[in-house]
Amino acid sequence: MTASTSEPAVRAVPDESPGAEAEPARKSLALVASKGGLDEVYPVLIMASTAAALGWDTRVFCTFYGLDIVNPKRNKKLKVSAVGNAASPPPLERGPEFRVPTILGILPGMNWVATKMMKSWMKKSNIPDFSGMMDICLENGVQFYACATTMGVMNVAQSDVMPEASCLGATAFLDFAADADIALFV
Amino acid sequence: MGSELTADKVLDCTGLLCPIPVVKTSAAIKEIDVGQILEMVATDPGAPPDMEAWARQTGHELITQTADGGEYRFWFKRTR
Numbered sequence: 001m002t003a004s005t006s007e008p009a010v011r012a013v014p015d016e017s018p019g020a021e022a023e024p025a026r027k028s029l030a031l032v033a034s035k036g037g038l039d040e041v042y043p044v045l046i047m048a049s050t051a052a053a054l055g056w057d058t059r060v061f062c063t064f065y066g067l068d069i070v071n072p073k074r075n076k077k078l079k080v081s082a083v084g085n086a087a088s089p090p091p092l093e094r095g096p097e098f099r100v101p102t103i104l105g106i107l108p109g110m111n112w113v114a115t116k117m118m119k120s121w122m123k124k125s126n127i128p129d130f131s132g133m134m135d136i137c138l139e140n141g142v143q144f145y146a147c148a149t150t151m152g153v154m155n156v157a158q159s160d161v162m163p164e165a166s167c168l169g170a171t172a173f174l175d176f177a178a179d180a181d182i183a184l185f186v
Numbered sequence: 187m188g189s190e191l192t193a194d195k196v197l198d199c200t201g202l203l204c205p206i207p208v209v210k211t212s213a214a215i216k217e218i219d220v221g222q223i224l225e226m227v228a229t230d231p232g233a234p235p236d237m238e239a240w241a242r243q244t245g246h247e248l249i250t251q252t253a254d255g256g257e258y259r260f261w262f263k264r265t266r
Contacts (some may be wrong), residue, residue: 053240055244126201127203136206
């Protein structure tokens with residue numbers, strides 16, 4: 001938060017690096033990640049890694065169950081919920097028009113089935129698993145923040161959060177988001 | 187048309203889906219010099235609009251592209 005806290009609330013002047021007079025201003029993406037289901041976290045990581053690959057200043061504010069994204073004790077075990085998921089496809093190879101009745105989502109083991117299914121689709125499509133996607137984000141400079149309030153409410157210590165993610169309040173994140181080109185809430 | 191261009195580096199992204207081709211292209215363009223050409227091959231049907239957008243956003247030049255069956259080829263010139 002070094003840049004955004006000290007600057008006034010006007011668009012930052014683009015870096016005038018030598019030899020690049022027509023260099024466009026660096027774009028930025030502010031993402032709020034409030035969900036902790038695997039199917040809700042993948043879109044966050046895909047958007048963030050893509051924006052970072054474009055060279056954008058990309059920052060993700062992990063709040064409520066989205067805090068699991070930056071919690072190494074929990075982020076390897078993210079699940080897809082079968083309950084209340086009206087789009088849930090069948091576990092068997094059936095027509096695309098077939099849907100599992102949502103009431104079946106309450107059966108024991110259905111979350112396991114839904115999670116397993118999504119992981120197998122991702123693998124078949126050569127999309128990296130959670131850890132692989134997180135590595136791509138970090139290597140490309142995505143900045144993750146752990147919501148300070150959520151840490152307090154859910155009793156999560158800074159030592160529980162991955163070292164790349166720093167603790168931040170909503171005010172400080174909104175200060176960045178106010179000047180971001182795009183702000184998304186997931 | 188594209189095949190007349192000589193690429194300084196070829197990147198194979200066949201079988202990969204968003205965001206991996208864009209991530210790999212961003213990394214590969216840094217491995218060639220300014221003015222050199224990167225050829226990228228993809229099979230993701232989203233690749234043509236994605237790679238046009240990538241060129242617009244990063245400022246690198248999309249010289250030309252081809253679509254042959256389900257295979258898309260792009261030639262980028264590193265501009266900065």
